[in-house]
Amino acid sequence: xxxxxxxxxxxxxxxxxxxxxxxxxxxxxxxxxxxxxxxxxxxxxxxxxxxxxxxxxxxxxxxxxxxxxxxxxxxxxxxxxxxxxxxxxxxxxxxxxxxxxxxxxxxxxxxxxxxxxxxxxxxxx
Amino acid sequence: xxxxxxxxxxxxxxxxxxxxxxxxxxxxxxxxxxxxxxxxxxxxxxxxxxxxxxxxxxxxxxxxxxxxxxxxxxxxxxxxxxxxxxxxxxxxxxxxxxxxxxxxxxxxxxxxxxxxxxxxxxxxxxxxxxxxxxxxxxxxxxxxxxxxxxxxxxxxxxxxxxxxxxxxxxxxxxxxxxxxxxxxxxxxxxxxxxxxxxxxxxxxxxxxxxxxxxxxxxxxxxxxxxxxxxxxxxxxxxxxxxxxxxxxxx
Numbered sequence: 001x002x003x004x005x006x007x008x009x010x011x012x013x014x015x016x017x018x019x020x021x022x023x024x025x026x027x028x029x030x031x032x033x034x035x036x037x038x039x040x041x042x043x044x045x046x047x048x049x050x051x052x053x054x055x056x057x058x059x060x061x062x063x064x065x066x067x068x069x070x071x072x073x074x075x076x077x078x079x080x081x082x083x084x085x086x087x088x089x090x091x092x093x094x095x096x097x098x099x100x101x102x103x104x105x106x107x108x109x110x111x112x113x114x115x116x117x118x119x120x121x122x123x124x125x
Numbered sequence: 126x127x128x129x130x131x132x133x134x135x136x137x138x139x140x141x142x143x144x145x146x147x148x149x150x151x152x153x154x155x156x157x158x159x160x161x162x163x164x165x166x167x168x169x170x171x172x173x174x175x176x177x178x179x180x181x182x183x184x185x186x187x188x189x190x191x192x193x194x195x196x197x198x199x200x201x202x203x204x205x206x207x208x209x210x211x212x213x214x215x216x217x218x219x220x221x222x223x224x225x226x227x228x229x230x231x232x233x234x235x236x237x238x239x240x241x242x243x244x245x246x247x248x249x250x251x252x253x254x255x256x257x258x259x260x261x262x263x264x265x266x267x268x269x270x271x272x273x274x275x276x277x278x279x280x281x282x283x284x285x286x287x288x289x290x291x292x293x294x295x296x297x298x299x300x301x302x303x304x305x306x307x308x309x310x311x312x313x314x315x316x317x318x319x320x321x322x323x324x325x326x327x328x329x330x331x332x333x334x335x336x337x338x339x340x341x342x343x344x345x346x347x348x349x350x351x352x353x354x355x356x357x358x359x360x361x362x363x364x365x366x367x368x369x370x371x372x373x374x375x
């Protein structure tokens with residue numbers, strides 16, 4: 001069961017917005033279709049992210065995948081421990097494997113609720 | 126596959142080219158190709174390509190005149206000598222969603238193409254998954270599950286980049302070794318099994334094309350870069366792949 005307190009992108013990022021700050025990560029579906037995660041590259045605190053543009057990259061099974069921002073804004077916190085503990089992404093993708101906290105200036109119009117995201121995952125197979 | 130989707134596989138047979146051009150063309154295909162595209166090419170002069178995340182410091186002892194480029198794809202470094210290199214640029218939906226399963230599909234195609242040419246290889250079914258960062262920085266040093274091997278070692282190097290532009294896209298790189306290159310003499314090579322002459326090179330190119338088309342359920346046709354792809358590749362060659370700061374940024 002995915003949490004219903006956040007929104008999702010088709011590209012399998014999630015965001016949870018509280019008091020104008022979005023916590024961002026990737027979903028269990030994304031993690032399950034990657035494997036043998038080895039590298040994660042995230043922006044620094046103070047950087048800007050933009051809706052639909054890449055905010056980072058992750059490498060698994062020799063495949064580099066871009067990560068896409070569900071919101072625009074300034075990065076106010078980065079989960080600096082995550083690149084050294086990529087197993088967290090499988091253990092708790094909606095919890096301790098969060099990636100960024102971003103002060104929100106705009107949200108993607110393509111964000112889905114959990115019901116729509118579940119259906120999207122089912123359609124992708 | 127979506128109803129009415131293009132079912133053709135564009136084949137680009139390129140002459141051996143410099144490293145920066147080779148990588149720039151593949152980047153342009155990932156970004157702009159509207160048709161699933163298979164590109165076969167080689168390297169002149171011979172060169173080393175680093176995986177996207179590899180630290181430059183690991184290669185400080187390379188011979189100083191070695192051309193070096195950073196691939197958009199992951200994995201370990203490859204010394205590109207006499208090899209048949211291929212890239213596939215296509216929509217992600219044409220491959221299994223699971224990355225490892227996608228490797229399996231494409232490696233099966235290469236294995237069948239090799240067998241068509243009288244070169245037996247095995248796809249490893251057990252062992253660790255293909256590791257993005259083995260103990261050695263060289264891609265061929267550490268065969269893992271799904272890798273194509275002979276008794277001598279790993280025969281095919283593979284890596285991917287996955288992006289979502291207007292839709293999810295994949296660039297898949299493959300390096301099929303014909304003769305073992307001097308910086309990585311431990312690799313397996315087609316020449317270990319049978320002499321490599323022009324006829325075999327031609328046959329391998331034809332069989333790879335047919336086998337990729339078969340597993341992707343596409344019809345191959347000979348093509349060329351579009352004007353837009355060529356213009357983007359020319360720009361990326363200079364701005365991205367000939368920029369030493371970018372090469373050394375990790």
